[in-house]
Amino acid sequence: MKRKRRYFQISLLVVFFIIGVGTGATLAADREVVIEVPLGLPELVSPADNPLTLAKIELGKMLYFDPRLSKSCGISCATCHDPQLGYSNAAPVAVGHQHAVGVMNTPTVLNSAYSTTLFWDGRAPSLEDQAGGPMTASVEMAGCPNEIAQNLNKFAEYRKLSMIAFGEYLSFANIKKAIGAFERTILSGNSAFDKYYYGNQKAAMSEAAIRGKKLFDDPERGNCKKCHTYTKTDGYFSDNMFHNVGIGFDVKLKKGEEYPPGRYAVTKNPADKGRFKTPTLRNVAQTAPYFHDGRTYSLKEATIICLNGIPNNNLDPEYKTKRKLTDRELEDVVEFMKALTGEMPMFAIPAIPGYKQVSN
Ligand code: HEC
Numbered sequence: 601m602k603r604k605r606r607y608f609q610i611s612l613l614v615v616f617f618i619i620g621v622g623t624g625a626t627l628a629a630d631r632e633v634v635i636e637v638p639l640g641l642p643e644l645v646s647p648a649d650n651p652l653t654l655a656k657i658e659l660g661k662m663l664y665f666d667p668r669l670s671k672s673c674g675i676s677c678a679t680c681h682d683p684q685l686g687y688s689n690a691a692p693v694a695v696g697h698q699h700a701v702g703v704m705n706t707p708t709v710l711n712s713a714y715s716t717t718l719f720w721d722g723r724a725p726s727l728e729d730q731a732g733g734p735m736t737a738s739v740e741m742a743g744c745p746n747e748i749a750q751n752l753n754k755f756a757e758y759r760k761l762s763m764i765a766f767g768e769y770l771s772f773a774n775i776k777k778a779i780g781a782f783e784r785t786i787l788s789g790n791s792a793f794d795k796y797y798y799g800n801q802k803a804a805m806s807e808a809a810i811r812g813k814k815l816f817d818d819p820e821r822g823n824c825k826k827c828h829t830y831t832k833t834d835g836y837f838s839d840n841m842f843h844n845v846g847i848g849f850d851v852k853l854k855k856g857e858e859y860p861p862g863r864y865a866v867t868k869n870p871a872d873k874g875r876f877k878t879p880t881l882r883n884v885a886q887t888a889p890y891f892h893d894g895r896t897y898s899l900k901e902a903t904i905i906c907l908n909g910i911p912n913n914n915l916d917p918e919y920k921t922k923r924k925l926t927d928r929e930l931e932d933v934v935e936f937m938k939a940l941t942g943e944m945p946m947f948a949i950p951a952i953p954g955y956k957q958v959s960n
């Protein structure tokens with residue numbers, strides 16, 4: 601983690617240096633970086649067409665905090681994915697442009713670098729692709745792709761940084777790439793669990809958390825690990841698959857309403873009805889409320905729900921076995937999940953171009 605902090609400090613210096621001397625002649629100064637991931641996280645892989653570079657990460661960071669990505673100029677990515685709130689927020693479902701209320705709970709952006717598909721139904725194949733969604737969604741930021749880029753190109757600092765990162769001014773495609781690159785650096789690991797399991801520090805986890813881990817892992821008891829997977833080489837706590845836990849199937853439908861389609865909306869395969877992506881449980885203690893509909897703020901209640909699922913026609917076969925944990929055992933599993941809270945990425949929130957200085 602210390603190293604990571606140093607990396608961000610160095611990266612800022614390098615980028616300021618590049619901007620300082622930033623003329624056409626020095627644009628090649630941007631360079632690819634390799635991020636050292638915190639303990640417990642797998643190796644970081646970027647798409648071939650979007651390698652991590654210093655300028656791109658800095659640019660993406662500014663864009664992430666810039667409310668001018670939205671039509672109202674009032675909502676940034678950080679409004680909903682707030683670094684102070686585990687890169688998520690405390691609302692059951694998202695509230696966006698003109699207070700439009702969405703239907704989905706906001707997942708955390710932390711460690712989303714390891715999610716092989718994005719969104720609850722997995723409709724986006726990459727972080728780059730995902731970033732385009734909220735910018736243009738009417739209930740989120742309600743923006744128009746070309747206008748967003750045009751507006752931001754009015755600011756000299758954006759133009760300069762984009763020239764360094766991409767060799768051209770901002771376009772919608774470049775905005776998505778820069779945000780994707782920045783998000784890939786939003787990593788959190790080195791939790792009590794990571795120290796215990798990957799760092800071999802047996803005192804790092806409490807007795808209760810160790811008991812909870814056993815129940816979490818045990819196929820005969822909690823069996824949580826089946827879907828919220830971790831191995832010696834991959835500690836993401838999600839199998840990156842889609843399962844029907846039954847969330848939403850206990851809600852009485854009003855006329856014209858349907859049960860949540862989940863993955864079915866993407867594949868049109870009836871077997872996928874009501875299946876949603878297994879969320880990572882890393883930092884889960886910081887990202888209440890839970891489930892795709894944000895139905896509970898309680899980790900204990902979430903555990904009770906996820907232990908047996910909610911009955912419906914397409915309930916995951918995993919739930920054929922009925923499971924029971926005592927109250928104390930449930931609390932131990934919760935203690936284990938609390939041990940999955942990692943260290944937060946450290947960086948200074950960037951100055952947003954044009955907010956403090958007059959644009960030119
Ligand atoms: C109005 C609130 C809101 C804003 C603004 C917003 N998001 Fe989201 N974000 C959500 C919600 C809600 C979801 C889940 C939607 C779904 O799955 O259908 C989501 C999903 C995501 C995911 C997928 C995470 C996962 O595990 O699948 C990522 C990554 C993400 N947002 C990044 C961003 C970025 C980058 C921006 C800015 C360009 C942004 N969001 C702006 C609410 C918001």
Ligand code: HEC
Pocket residue numbers: 816822823824825826827828842843844845846847876877878879880881884887889890891892893899902903906907916918933
């Ligand atoms: C069959 C696969 C499966 C098993 C087994 C399973 N989960 Fe889940 N879990 C999921 C899926 C899928 C979701 C998201 C469901 C939704 O919102 O529709 C989820 C959601 C959660 C959430 C909410 C996370 C968030 O960010 O919203 C928690 C907490 C959780 N599970 C804990 C557990 C625990 C503890 C166990 C063991 C007792 C467990 N799960 C067993 C698949 C599973």
